[in-house]
Amino acid sequence: MLEDFYGTFATVSLTVTGLWMYVASVRFRDWMADRDHYRRASAVSVQLAFPGLMCLFALIDPKSKVLWQAAFGATSIAAMFLLTGLRRRSTHGWGRANELGNWLAVAIFGCVAVVAVAPDIIDTLGLPALPRRTEFFLFCLLLFDGLVVAWTMLFEEQATPGQA
Numbered sequence: 001m002l003e004d005f006y007g008t009f010a011t012v013s014l015t016v017t018g019l020w021m022y023v024a025s026v027r028f029r030d031w032m033a034d035r036d037h038y039r040r041a042s043a044v045s046v047q048l049a050f051p052g053l054m055c056l057f058a059l060i061d062p063k064s065k066v067l068w069q070a071a072f073g074a075t076s077i078a079a080m081f082l083l084t085g086l087r088r089r090s091t092h093g094w095g096r097a098n099e100l101g102n103w104l105a106v107a108i109f110g111c112v113a114v115v116a117v118a119p120d121i122i123d124t125l126g127l128p129a130l131p132r133r134t135e136f137f138l139f140c141l142l143l144f145d146g147l148v149v150a151w152t153m154l155f156e157e158q159a160t161p162g163q164a
Contacts (some may be wrong), residue, residue, distance in 0.1 A: 005136055008057040013143060017159040020048055020150055027154075036090040040098045040153060043086045047105045047146030049067025049137040050079040054112075065119075072116035072135060075111040084108070095156060101149035105142060112138050 024031065024041050031037045057071035083106050087094070094102065112135060114121060119131035 002132060003059065006058045006062060009136070009139055010052045010055035010059065013048060013055065013139075016143065016147065017045060017049040017052065020045060020146075021152060023150070029107070036092050036094070039086040039090050040094055040102075043098070043102050043105075044084075044146055044150045044153065046079050046082050047142055047149065050075055050109070052143045055139070068132070069116045069119070073113050076113035076116065079109045080106050080113070095152065097149055097152035100122055101145050104145050108138050108142050108145065112142075 024045075027041075030102050031041050054072050054075045057075065058068050060071075061067050063158045083102055087099075087102055115134050115138070122134055
């Protein structure tokens with residue numbers, strides 16, 4: 001069961017990331033003109049790609065608890081640092097969807113890291129022996145969050161010079 005989910009989710013996550021990269025390349029000139037917009041697009045890439053990367057790492061040995069914990073914990077922490085760093089380096093405020101989506105992704109990646117490092121915490125929540133399924137649910141939330149933010153960014157009006 002683990003291999004099926006990891007393989008399928010990695011494929012979906014990285015395919016969506018590839019589609020996002022295509023969108024970003026089409027809008028490259030517009031988005032590169034505004035470094036904050038570029039950082040927002042980069043944050044969406046992290047939200048879409050990192051869950052797929054975690055699944056790929058888990059496919060190395062799906063039965064290894066240590067590999068699962070190390071890959072999910074380290075990758076989640078890296079994603080949290082990237083997302084907060086991209087936001088902190090921005091000089092202007094992000095749109096509401098980006099702001100909310102970014103902080104929601106940081107929180108979800110934090111939950112992934114906690115469950116990976118301390119899977120017994122799931123038992124205390126009344127969900128015995130379900131840490132990996134909890135991770136699956138969190139991955140789905142991350143993908144949905146990234147898609148919503150990407151969608152709003154794609155159709156957001158780009159401010160022209162002289163507009164407020």
